[in-house]
Amino acid sequence: PKTALTRKGKTKKGQNENPRDVFLAALGQAVLNDHVPGSLSLGVCNSVATAQKLFATLASGAPIKVILLTSRFRPQDRSQHLNELLEFERARKDATKNNTQISHSGLICVSTQVVEAGVDISARRLWAELAPWPSTLQRLGRLNRDARLNGEAQAFVFELPPEKAEKGKKNAPTGPYEATDIADAKKIVTPLAKECDAATNRPIREILEQLTTDSTIEERIKNSFRAKPEPFPRAFDVHGLFFTEPDAFGGFTDVSPWIRGNDANADVTVFWRDWDAAKKSPNAPEFSGPAYQRYEGCPVTVYRLRSFVDLAKAAFIWNDKAGKWEAIRAADICPGMVILLPAAAGGYSEISGWTGNKRSRFASPLPPPGPFDADSDVDDKLTEMKRQWVALDQHLAAVAFDAERIGKALALPDPLLIALTRAASLHDIGKSFPQWQDTLPEPRPDAITLWAKAPCFTKRAGMRHEAASALAAWHCYYRTGIAHFSALTIYLIAAHHGLVRTGLASRVNAPQPNVCGIPVTIPPPELPWRPNSPDKWMLDFTCAQDGTDGEFSKDADDRDVFIPAAPGWTALVADLLGGWEANAPQVAAGAVPNNEPHALNPFNLAFLEALLRAVDWRVSANETGIPADSINPQTTPEEKS
Numbered sequence: 189p190k191t192a193l194t195r196k197g198k199t200k201k202g203q204n205e206n207p208r209d210v211f212l213a214a215l216g217q218a219v220l221n222d223h224v225p226g227s228l229s230l231g232v233c234n235s236v237a238t239a240q241k242l243f244a245t246l247a248s249g250a251p252i253k254v255i256l257l258t259s260r261f262r263p264q265d266r267s268q269h270l271n272e273l274l275e276f277e278r279a280r281k282d283a284t285k286n287n288t289q290i291s292h293s294g295l296i297c298v299s300t301q302v303v304e305a306g307v308d309i310s311a312r313r314l315w316a317e318l319a320p321w322p323s324t325l326q327r328l329g330r331l332n333r334d335a336r337l338n339g340e341a342q343a344f345v346f347e348l349p350p351e352k353a354e355k356g357k358k359n360a361p362t363g364p365y366e367a368t369d370i371a372d373a374k375k376i377v378t379p380l381a382k383e384c385d386a387a388t389n390r391p392i393r394e395i396l397e398q399l400t401t402d403s404t405i406e407e408r409i410k411n412s413f414r415a416k417p418e419p420f421p422r423a424f425d426v427h428g429l430f431f432t433e434p435d436a437f438g439g440f441t442d443v444s445p446w447i448r449g450n451d452a453n454a455d456v457t458v459f460w461r462d463w464d465a466a467k468k469s470p471n472a473p474e475f476s477g478p479a480y481q482r483y484e485g486c487p488v489t490v491y492r493l494r495s496f497v498d499l500a501k502a503a504f505i506w507n508d509k510a511g512k513w514e515a516i517r518a519a520d521i522c523p524g525m526v527i528l529l530p531a532a533a534g535g536y537s538e539i540s541g542w543t544g545n546k547r548s549r550f551a552s553p554l555p556p557p558g559p560f561d562a563d564s565d566v567d568d569k570l571t572e573m574k575r576q577w578v579a580l581d582q583h584l585a586a587v588a589f590d591a592e593r594i595g596k597a598l599a600l601p602d603p604l605l606i607a608l609t610r611a612a613s614l615h616d617i618g619k620s621f622p623q624w625q626d627t628l629p630e631p632r633p634d635a636i637t638l639w640a641k642a643p644c645f646t647k648r649a650g651m652r653h654e655a656a657s658a659l660a661a662w663h664c665y666y667r668t669g670i671a672h673f674s675a676l677t678i679y680l681i682a683a684h685h686g687l688v689r690t691g692l693a694s695r696v697n698a699p700q701p702n703v704c705g706i707p708v709t710i711p712p713p714e715l716p717w718r719p720n721s722p723d724k725w726m727l728d729f730t731c732a733q734d735g736t737d738g739e740f741s742k743d744a745d746d747r748d749v750f751i752p753a754a755p756g757w758t759a760l761v762a763d764l765l766g767g768w769e770a771n772a773p774q775v776a777a778g779a780v781p782n783n784e785p786h787a788l789n790p791f792n793l794a795f796l797e798a799l800l801r802a803v804d805w806r807v808s809a810n811e812t813g814i815p816a817d818s819i820n821p822q823t824t825p826e827e828k829s
Contacts, residue, residue, distance in 0.1 A: 207349040209241065215346060216245030219296060219315055222342075223252060226283075226290040227312035228276065231298045232327045234317045234363030236260050238348065240540055243298040250296070257299040260542035262459075262486045268538075270307070273297050277309050284336055301364075303330060310334045314343040318362075320369040321376050321412035328392070339389050345377050372408050379405065427768035430790040431690045454523035456493055457485040458542070460531045462554045470504050470513040470528060480506075480526055484554075488542050493527065494518040496535055496544045504528040508687055510696045511650060511705070577633050578641035578813035580619055580717070586807045588613035594803060603674065603785045604796065610673035611680035611800055616640050617725060618656025620717035623706070624649045633814045638717065641808070643816035650698055651705030656727060658682035659703065660715050663728035666754040670723070674784040676796070679764055683797045684804055690761045692732035703732045731757045755779035764788055 219242075223229045231246075233239040236258045243256040255269045276295045283290040303309065304326035310333035316324065324345070332341035348362070362370050376399075383395045400406040421429070459480050463470060488496075497503040497518040504513040505527060513528060521527065529535065531554055534546035591612035595605040618624065620638045627645045661678045665671040682688045694702050701708040708729045715725040733756060742748065759777035766772055766787030780786040788796075 206351065208238075208351055211349050212238070212241050213245050215315070216242055218344075219246060219313070220250055220252070222313055223294060223296060224312050225293050226280070227294045228273075228280065228309060229294070229296045229313040229315070230303070230309070230311035230330055231296070231315040232303060232317060232319075232330075233298070233300055234319055234365060236300055236541070238317065238363070239298050239300050240543065243540070246296055246298065252293045252296055254296045254298065256540060257297060257302055258541055259300065259302055259487060262536075262538075262541075263483045265538045265541065273307075273309060280310075281334070284334075301326075303327075308333070310336075312337055312341055314341075316343065316345050318345055318347045318370055318374055318377065320365055321373045321409060323365075324373055324377060345381065347374070369412070372412060376405060376408055376412075423768045423770075426790055427765070430765060430794070454490055455487040456490055456521060456523060456525045456527055458488050458493060458527050458529055458535075459485045460529050460533075460536065460550065460554055462531045464530070464532070470530075480528070485526065486536060486542050488544075490521060490523055492542075492544050494521055496533075497521065497527075500529070500533040500535075500546065502530050502533050511648065512697060575643045575816045576641065576813035577639055577643065577816065577819075578811055580616060580638040580640040582813070583640035583807065583811065584613050584616060586811055587615065587804055590807055591800065591803045594799065598799075604676070607674045607676040607785060608680065608796060608799060611677045611684070612803060614661055614673075614677070615657055615681050615684045615800065615804065616653060617660060617715055617717045618653035618658075620715050621651070621653065621656045621706070621713070622716070623651050624653050624656075631819055633819055641811075641813060649705070650695070651702075652685070652688050654682055654685050655688045655692060655704035656706055656715065658688070659706070659727040659729065659731070660717075660725035662731050663712075663726045664723065666731075667726075667728060668724075675760060675780045676764060676785045676788075679760060679793075680796055680800050684800045686797070686801065689797075690758075692757050703729050728754075730754060731760070765790065765793060 219229055219231060231239075231242055233242060239256060239258055243254060247254045253272075255272050257266065257269050257273065259266075261269070273295065280290055297303070297309075297311075301323065304323060307330070309330055311331050314327065314331040316327040318324070319327070328343060331343050332338065379399055379402075380392075380395060383399065384390075384392065387395070400409065457480075461470060493503075495518070497516075503516050503518070503521070505516045505525060506512075507514045516525075516527065531550055534548050535544050536542050536550065537548040538551055540548065588609055592605065592609045595608050600608065619640055625638065627649045628639055628642045629644055632639065632642075658678055658681045661671070661673070661681055665673070665675060665678060679689075682692075688704055692703050694700065695705040698705045699707050706727065712727045712729055715727065717725055731754065755778060759779035762777040763775045763780035763786050766774065766789055767776065772787070774787045775782060
């Protein structure tokens, strides 16, 4: 194919226009002029901002369909644009196969790196911004992919002029790429373009092989594929990353350095809701929970969102401890967060994606929040409520059955398999607590059965049911001494939603004192689960206290000696996790006996958590209950016994 490297755009001295905008306007006109009817022209840019500007230039008056593909779209909007591209490609391929003419003017797609791999398209014209050599190769792979346009396909590699603010700056990054990588790529692409122009019918693979006989070019190509040094977690860091929940002061562990390295473009997820932020908070009754669904979230780089929030003054983050949305300052936004914005703040359009411009608005109304589970992590589509009632004992038995089956298939050692299966059989017993059952709607299939799932909920429970389950299991294990499970089971019960793990915190908006929203009472309450069973499932709040429960007594020498009655929650987690050192003590906190699973390390413990979580998801998605439509709304339910 023919390949050309265009020069940087220039403007006349004294001209006030941004040189980059002038260049992109000229580039857009060149793309239109060179487009072949019935074919695909593909433009690939290094940054979303550049792609959006080029797209705006092309779409402003082009007689040809133009679409934009970047990573800064909500999934459904991005899928719609991608489907347009793939539908065109299918029609083009069918026309080529049948030797017929395609019946429209073709398609121009402006994109970022999202088309570099995994998108099966074959362009007739490629306009690619100069990028590191591996990315340039991927982009060239979208040109004449089906090898039917030999001698007709053309690639143009362009280099943007610097912004006014960047003039004079050395090594300024280009989009997500380092300037040195771009400079090295230019020294490869320039001779490649020259050779391609001289032999338009010669395969580019042969030209590359010829160029690599030059040892300098060969070394540059090899260097471009070498991995760069990134932050590497030590054993101490990995151990610390097991706990990433917010602490008592609202701080949390920033995991972004280990996920994105030193990338300044690390992302947060943004979603929007329709409400008047100037008149009321997102905690009004119609926003009774964190209703974010993954399909409506848009990834945005941290620094761009901070700039937007600085001006909008309206951004919120969900506080699970408080059970409400709280305002967040721009400076406190960190990678990995999920941020709620009012739709009136703008910043997004279905056509261009995230723009950060308050004038960009949604063209169609946003969906209302929900559906809500009483206290589950409703941002996960796998846990959306089905329109049915499922009895608590039925759900527990199904999860236990699947946990045992999957654990055996994975050849889990017997102690771990037993702990997992017992945790599955007890994980939701906290849902029998009246505070949780009272969230169920009326009428119910009957007034006696304890329910694990319902078609909807009249309100949020304001408590974590898995914490209630774990507190009851704790009492059975540490107080009665007749538990038929290990200490590991208690932890897995608590962690099965990923929200109650290494700490049992109180909720600030619940009656005080409380543990995860469950009021602390004297005497402590008993779960009404299986009331006729000899086992009494009393909630034990002592494990949530700082330190260890116990009392002082005198020894033989009349000295005060502390006699622990039971360890605390922190001690349980410490013994199950083990230390980070190679020769760390096995059960240093004394909460777990030596003959039970302990010192499992972060990976094994997290794996067991994930197993129970996945089994619970699977059962919730597939179990069959009593359809909501089968309940007669005129029936007056019996009084609860």
